[in-house]
Amino acid sequence: MILTFQPFELLLRHTFTIAKFSRTSTPVMLIQIEHEGYTGYGEASMVPYMGESYESATTFLNKVDARQFKYPFNFEEIMAYLDSIAPGNPAIKAGIDIALHDLEGKLQQKPCWQILGSDPAKMPLTSFTIGIDTHEVIIQKVKENPDCKIIKVKLGRDSDKDLINTIRTVTDLPLFVDANQGWTDLQQSLDMTHWLYEQGVLLIEQPMLKTDPDSNAWLTERSPIPIIGDESVQRLPDVAKAKGVYHGINIKLMKSAGMYEAHQMMLKARELDLKVMIGCMSETSCATLAAAALAPQCDWADLDGPFLTSNNPYLLPEFVDGKWVLNNEAGLGLTLIP
16 A cells, blocks of 8 residues: 655635634645555545644654555554544544545445445435625625535624525525534524524524533524534544434534544434434545545535535536436546546
C-alpha cells in the first residue's frame, strides 16, 4: 500500500455564515492509496470549528504506516489503528477510510454502496443549504437551487423569522433548519418550533448547546418537529447518549471518521429507534459519493457540498429529481476531471 496526499483549498460560491462564524473556503486534504494497480481516493474536509488543519493533517498522515492496511480490509482494526496514532482528527481519519473503501470496491470490482448493503432505489432527497445572509443574497441563493426538493436554512440568530419569511417569498419547498446551537431560551425555542412547523419545516438540527442535553431533551419532548442531534453526535459512543435527548441524529463522515463508523452509527441508531440523517461539510464529489453510498439507509440527506463550492476537482455525480444517483462503477464511482 502506498499512501500519498496533497492539500487543496475548496472555495465556496458564497460566504458561508452560520450562528457563530463565517468562512469563504475550506481546507481539504486529498488522499490516494495505491495497491496492485488500483487507486483509492479519499478526502478530509477540515472545517475550522472542528480544529483540524493542513498542519495537523500532515503531522497525522506522516505517522501512518500504510503497511498496516492489509487486504481484505478489516475496517474495525483499521479504525482502532488510526485512533491509536492520536485522538481526535476525525476528518483526516475519514479521508483514509474513504480512500480504503474506494480501493476495496475497485479490488472487488463492486460499487461501495453494494458492499455496504444499500439499495439505490431508497435514496432520500438531498437538501440545498442557505446560510445566514442579507435579504437580497438569500433570494439569490434560493434561485441558485440545483433542483433540490428541500431547502435547508441556517438559523440561530435574532433574525430567524425574517430569514424564513424571506425564503418563503420565493419558494414553497419544504425546509430543514439548523440552529447550530444558537438557541438559548427554552420557551422562545418551543414557540419557534411551532411557528416553524406552520412554515413547512420538516426537522430542526441542534437547537441548543451540545453540552446541554437537558434543554435539548425538554424541547424534543414538546416539539411538533423532529429534533436532530448534530454537533452533539460525533462518533459511535455518542449515539447511545442521544437516546431520550433527540428524535434522531445527523451523521457526517468528517465527524464519524469515515464510512465504516458512520455505518456502525446508523445500525446503532436503528437499534435505539432513532431517526437518521446523513449530512456533510463543504466537500467535493469524493466525500459526497462516499456519503451517498450510505444515504439509502437513512431517513434524510443533506449532501449538497459540491453545489456550494466553485472548484470541485472531480466531475459532479449524476443528480436527478433531487437525488444523487448511485452508479454501478467499482468503488465510489468517482470521475476525475480530465
